[in-house]
Amino acid sequence: MNESETALWWARVRAAGPQRVAPSSAFPAGMLRLIEPDVTAVWLLTVVPGGAMPSVLEELGLPALAVEQxxxxxxxxxxxxxxxxxxxxxxxxxxxxxxxxxxxxxxxxxxxxxxxxxxxxxxxxxxxxxxxxxxxxxxxxxxxxxxxxxxxxxxxxxxxxxxxxxxxxxxxxxxxxxxxxxx
Missing domain, CATH: 1.10.10 (Arc Repressor Mutant, subunit A)
Known part of the structure; x- marks a missing residue:
C-alpha cells in the first residue's frame, strides 16, 4: 500500500469512524482488522496506543469522545x-x-x-x-x-x-x- 492510499484510509477513518470493507481489501499499518462472524466483511479501526492522552488523539486526527447525555x-x-x-x-x-x-x-x-x-x-x-x-x-x-x-x-x-x-x-x-x- 502506497503513501496516498494509506493517507486516504486514515482520512476515511478520521471522518467516519470504523470502516466496513470486503474481506479481501488491503489496509494500512496501524489499523486493527476485525472479521465479521459470517466472514462477509471486516471492520478496520485505528489502533491507539494504550494510555494515549487527548493530545495523541489530536495528533492522529481522531476525535475525542464527546457524547450527549x-x-x-x-x-x-x-x-x-x-x-x-x-x-x-x-x-x-x-x-x-x-x-x-x-x-x-x-x-x-x-x-x-x-x-x-x-x-x-x-x-x-x-x-x-x-x-x-x-x-x-x-x-x-x-x-x-x-x-x-x-x-x-x-x-x-x-x-x-x-x-x-x-x-x-x-x-x-x-x-x-x-x-x-x-x-
Missing part, C-alpha cells in the same frame, strides 16, 4: 455489554445479538424510570453509540450487537468490564422476576 449513554452501553457479551471470560467482539427489549429490560432495571422516558433514552443512546461504532444497530429488526470499537479495549479495561458485567442483572433474570410478579 453521557450518563444514559454509558448505562445503555453497559446494558448492551450485559446482553451481547455472552461469556465474559471470552472475547467481547463480535459478541451476540440482543433484542432492543432485552437491552431495555436491563437498562430499565438500572435506571428505574417510567417506561416512556426509559424507551426514549434507550433509543437515543443506541443511535448515538451505533453512530460512533460502539454498537451495531439493526433498526428494522430491533437488534443490537457490540460494535467494532469494543475490540480496541485493553486487558485492564476488560477486567473492569467483566466486573461490571457480573454486577448487572441479566435480561433472563429480569424476565423471570417479572413473570413471577404477575402470578
Amino acid at each position: 453521557p450518563n444514559d449513554t454509558a448505562r445503555v452501553l453497559a446494558a448492551c455489554l450485559r446482553c451481547c457479551w455472552a461469556e465474559p471470560t471470552g472475547p467481547m467482539w463480535p459478541g451476540t445479538s440482543a433484542s432492543r427489549d432485552e437491552v431495555g429490560a436491563v437498562f430499565g432495571e438500572i435506571t428505574n424510570r417510567d417506561e416512556a422516558a426509559s424507551n426514549r433514552a434507550l433509543l437515543a443512546a443506541i443511535r448515538r453509540l451505533a453512530g460512533a461504532g460502539w454498537l451495531l444497530w439493526d433498526e428494522p429488526g430491533q437488534m443490537v450487537r457490540l460494535g467494532p470499537r469494543v475490540a480496541a479495549w485493553e486487558s485492564a479495561d476488560l477486567s473492569a468490564l467483566r466486573e461490571l458485567w457480573r454486577m448487572l442483572p441479566s435480561s433472563v433474570a429480569i424476565g423471570r422476576t417479572d413473570a413471577e410478579g404477575l402470578r
Whole structure:
C-alpha cells in the first residue's frame, strides 16, 4: 500500500469512524482488522496506543469522545455489554445479538424510570453509540450487537468490564422476576 492510499484510509477513518470493507481489501499499518462472524466483511479501526492522552488523539486526527447525555449513554452501553457479551471470560467482539427489549429490560432495571422516558433514552443512546461504532444497530429488526470499537479495549479495561458485567442483572433474570410478579 502506497503513501496516498494509506493517507486516504486514515482520512476515511478520521471522518467516519470504523470502516466496513470486503474481506479481501488491503489496509494500512496501524489499523486493527476485525472479521465479521459470517466472514462477509471486516471492520478496520485505528489502533491507539494504550494510555494515549487527548493530545495523541489530536495528533492522529481522531476525535475525542464527546457524547450527549453521557450518563444514559454509558448505562445503555453497559446494558448492551450485559446482553451481547455472552461469556465474559471470552472475547467481547463480535459478541451476540440482543433484542432492543432485552437491552431495555436491563437498562430499565438500572435506571428505574417510567417506561416512556426509559424507551426514549434507550433509543437515543443506541443511535448515538451505533453512530460512533460502539454498537451495531439493526433498526428494522430491533437488534443490537457490540460494535467494532469494543475490540480496541485493553486487558485492564476488560477486567473492569467483566466486573461490571457480573454486577448487572441479566435480561433472563429480569424476565423471570417479572413473570413471577404477575402470578
